[in-house]
Amino acid sequence: MIKKNITDIKNEFANTSMENWELLFQEYAEDARSGVRKLVASYQKKVQAYEKEQARLEGMREFEHKYGNDYFCICGIDEAGRGPLAGPVVAGAVVLPAGCEILHLNDSKKVSPKRREELYEEIKEKAVSFGIGMSSPARIDEINILQATYEAMVHAVEDLGVVPDLLLNDAVTIPQIQIKQVGIIKGDARSVSIAAASIMAKVTRDRLMTEYAEWYPEYGFEAHKGYGSAAHIEALKKFGPCPIHRATFMKNILSDRKVDR
Numbered sequence: 001m002i003k004k005n006i007t008d009i010k011n012e013f014a015n016t017s018m019e020n021w022e023l024l025f026q027e028y029a030e031d032a033r034s035g036v037r038k039l040v041a042s043y044q045k046k047v048q049a050y051e052k053e054q055a056r057l058e059g060m061r062e063f064e065h066k067y068g069n070d071y072f073c074i075c076g077i078d079e080a081g082r083g084p085l086a087g088p089v090v091a092g093a094v095v096l097p098a099g100c101e102i103l104h105l106n107d108s109k110k111v112s113p114k115r116r117e118e119l120y121e122e123i124k125e126k127a128v129s130f131g132i133g134m135s136s137p138a139r140i141d142e143i144n145i146l147q148a149t150y151e152a153m154v155h156a157v158e159d160l161g162v163v164p165d166l167l168l169n170d171a172v173t174i175p176q177i178q179i180k181q182v183g184i185i186k187g188d189a190r191s192v193s194i195a196a197a198s199i200m201a202k203v204t205r206d207r208l209m210t211e212y213a214e215w216y217p218e219y220g221f222e223a224h225k226g227y228g229s230a231a232h233i234e235a236l237k238k239f240g241p242c243p244i245h246r247a248t249f250m251k252n253i254l255s256d257r258k259v260d261r
Helices: 006-014 018-027 034-059 062-068 113-126 137-143 145-158 192-215 230-239
Strands: 074-080 089-095 129-135 166-170 181-184
Touching: 006 018, 006 034, 018 034, 062 074, 062 166, 062 181, 062 192, 074 145, 074 192, 089 145, 089 192, 113 192, 129 145, 129 192, 137 145, 166 192
Parallel strands: 074 166, 166 181
Antiparallel strands: 074 089, 089 129
16 A cells, blocks of 8 residues: 655645544554654644633633523623823724634733734624724813723724623723623633623724824834833924823823924
8 A cells, every 4th residue: 555645644634624633643643654743743733732722712701601591692891092192092892602712812912913913803703793982082181091991882882783781891890881791800811702802992993003103103103002112202202292192191201391393
């Protein structure tokens, strides 16, 4: 019997679903060629990594499982942009179907920008519904960042195509909403629903700040997204604030401003 070459075996794995790899593992278990052994070992590691990721995600479904029998439509809520010196605060609201699997879903701060973009598209595709809400820099100055965050969350819930009967929130309780709420400390790392909302809010805000960078190129918004980096503060002291800066966040930063123009 002519043995398949390594390229053919690799293609065989590539064209076979992971749940059927065990049959291939058995088929090539006695193949003594070092290349084949390394190839099989690499696919076994992929299975182990997948199983580990599944276990992690199952741990993040704790609250969805806890409340799933009593509430039909569970929505995760989170925000992005409470801390920056510029730009809006953005909230995301996401309703995922029961048992939804989105690999590598996590707190947006723990995910690379590239993966956040990929997750954003996958969440859009798989979610029952998602909503986005914002509060502008002017609104933040008017009512303070906490109240503006609540307001953005309300808008995100209103933007949904469904009416949730339970909100899982990242640590907060939104005073303007009458829907049952559960605030979860570090919820964006403990609930798949909140993590999904975190991704939607973060990617939406980052894309918006990249657009603002074209309007106000001197501030470098595409790099720091409005946060108080050294480069951002230096630009503020040189050029002063622009229309998307939060005036109430400027008090100490601009006290020694020297205009050079």
